[in-house]
Amino acid sequence: MAKKAENEAIDASTEEKIKVAARAVFQKKGYAASRTRDIAQEAGINLALLNYYFRSKEKLFELIMFDTMVNFFQCMTGALDDKNTSFEIKIELLAANYINLCVEFPDIPLFILSEIRNRPENLFDKLPARHLFRSSVFVRQFQEKVAAGEINEPDLLHFVMNMLGLIIFPFISRPFSRIIGGLNDAQFEQLMQERKTLIPAWIKAMFFKENTGNELIK
Amino acid sequence: MAKKAENEAIDASTEEKIKVAARAVFQKKGYAASRTRDIAQEAGINLALLNYYFRSKEKLFELIMFDTMVNFFQCMTGALDDKNTSFEIKIELLAANYINLCVEFPDIPLFILSEIRNRPENLFDKLPARHLFRSSVFVRQFQEKVAAGEINEPDLLHFVMNMLGLIIFPFISRPFSRIIGGLNDAQFEQLMQERKTLIPAWIKAMFFKENTGNELIK
DNA sequence: GTCTATATACGGATAGAC
DNA sequence: GTCTATCCGTATATAGAC
Numbered sequence: 199m200a201k202k203a204e205n206e207a208i209d210a211s212t213e214e215k216i217k218v219a220a221r222a223v224f225q226k227k228g229y230a231a232s233r234t235r236d237i238a239q240e241a242g243i244n245l246a247l248l249n250y251y252f253r254s255k256e257k258l259f260e261l262i263m264f265d266t267m268v269n270f271f272q273c274m275t276g277a278l279d280d281k282n283t284s285f286e287i288k289i290e291l292l293a294a295n296y297i298n299l300c301v302e303f304p305d306i307p308l309f310i311l312s313e314i315r316n317r318p319e320n321l322f323d324k325l326p327a328r329h330l331f332r333s334s335v336f337v338r339q340f341q342e343k344v345a346a347g348e349i350n351e352p353d354l355l356h357f358v359m360n361m362l363g364l365i366i367f368p369f370i371s372r373p374f375s376r377i378i379g380g381l382n383d384a385q386f387e388q389l390m391q392e393r394k395t396l397i398p399a400w401i402k403a404m405f406f407k408e409n410t411g412n413e414l415i416k
Numbered sequence: 417m418a419k420k421a422e423n424e425a426i427d428a429s430t431e432e433k434i435k436v437a438a439r440a441v442f443q444k445k446g447y448a449a450s451r452t453r454d455i456a457q458e459a460g461i462n463l464a465l466l467n468y469y470f471r472s473k474e475k476l477f478e479l480i481m482f483d484t485m486v487n488f489f490q491c492m493t494g495a496l497d498d499k500n501t502s503f504e505i506k507i508e509l510l511a512a513n514y515i516n517l518c519v520e521f522p523d524i525p526l527f528i529l530s531e532i533r534n535r536p537e538n539l540f541d542k543l544p545a546r547h548l549f550r551s552s553v554f555v556r557q558f559q560e561k562v563a564a565g566e567i568n569e570p571d572l573l574h575f576v577m578n579m580l581g582l583i584i585f586p587f588i589s590r591p592f593s594r595i596i597g598g599l600n601d602a603q604f605e606q607l608m609q610e611r612k613t614l615i616p617a618w619i620k621a622m623f624f625k626e627n628t629g630n631e632l633i634k
Numbered sequence: 635g636t637c638t639a640t641a642t643a644c645g646g647a648t649a650g651a652c
Numbered sequence: 653g654t655c656t657a658t659c660c661g662t663a664t665a666t667a668g669a670c
Contacts, residue, residue, distance in 0.1 A: 235646090244655055244656085247655085248647095308533060355597045363581040364582075371581075389574070453662095461637095463665090
């Protein structure tokens with residue numbers, strides 16, 4: 199009975215502690231600026247143990263990077279591939295999911311974006327993300343709406359860039375909100391919560407032809 | 417006659433060559449991943465000269481960082497503080513200016529955003545950006561439109577985040593366009609050129625009450 | 635001003651005791 | 653499995669010749 203319980207709930211295994219610490223440090227500072235010593239200290243263990251469990255900084259990083267991305271994309275694919283929800287609902291879900299994720303882990307977007315640059319080996323076309331996305335119900339519904347003449351802009355790329363930009367950009371430009379807008383953490387989160395409903399309305403106003411978007415705002 | 421001409425036009429001074437190389441390397445890889453040796457090599461000079469001219473990697477970086485940001489913000493303040501242009505024209509100018517800048521130097525946005533994180537010493541509240549922005553003609557015109565009831569969303573922060581997000585986000589998420597959208601460089605730039613006119617129209621559709629926005633799209 | 639050679643520090647990784 | 657001590661490559665920075 200104690201055999202399985204102890205390493206889960208009571209307190210994490212050493213391996214897990216290192217992973218948690220590594221995630222925090224890597225996501226905050228990026229690969230190049232992170233020191234294995236800092237990770238070890240953050241984990242409350244010794245530097246040697248890090249190599250004992252994960253062989254090298256690089257290997258540990260790849261692990262963290264990979265499951266950060268899986269985590270990030272699941273947020274997307276989970277909402278976008280449901281046959282029982284409408285296109286509009288999917289947009290609302292996506293905005294809410296991503297904003298929740300980013301509020302909880304604000305470093306993730308910039309981490310992913312900046313670590314992908316200069317890794318053309320493409321850690322992430324190992325991920326099935328590309329194909330999963332392109333064959334998703336969401337994309338099919340978009341194309342149906344275009345065919346039905348309900349949408350202004352037939353280019354899916356513009357649509358996706360705008361949607362993700364509206365969701366994610368505030369988090370990666372956080373310092374500007376702090377300095378130019380003078381926002382503290384609570385005010386910033388308040389603004390992000392508002393955006394869960396504002397973004398779907400904005401998307402409608404931008405792209406949908408029967409424009410009921412503006413009444414939805416405010 | 418040759419005294420002043422030679423170090424400007426014919427071929428750049430050593431100091432200038434180092435700065436050009438440093439800008440390229442730092443912007444591409446970020447501070448932590450950049451090696452002074454690479455910068456020296458890129459500049460076609462010796463490592464010792466780098467320290468001779470700039471004392472240290474850190475000092476050189478601060479220089480580059482500072483004038484990258486000045487450059488970046490001038491793009492903004494230049495367009496936003498003109499009494500003779502309308503609010504709508506300013507949006508068009510801003511989109512066009514920034515897209516031009518990003519097409520030419522695609523690494524700048526991610527560079528600024530990721531290097532600002534973890535520099536709470538705030539290299540950039542030395543910049544007058546904050547005050548320049550808040551007292552700009554653009555902001556005054558925005559507030560007038562809000563007061564006149566022409567705009568849906570009274571919060572300037574939402575407006576600015578959306579506008580900058582629409583402009584900048586595609587550039588920092590470039591790898592996604594490449595992999596998910598399958599875009600090559602030419603196709604990507606084509607899309608960005610389109611956005612110079614699309615973005616102002618989208619902004620109108622999102623925020624302006626007398627909605628003539630949708631007719632403007634396409 | 636520009637180079638070569640070198641000092642010095644730091645960070646990743648391992649050896650080996652317990 | 654976990655620690656201490658240490659090795660060794662690499663990166664910044666400087667000394668000193670030209």
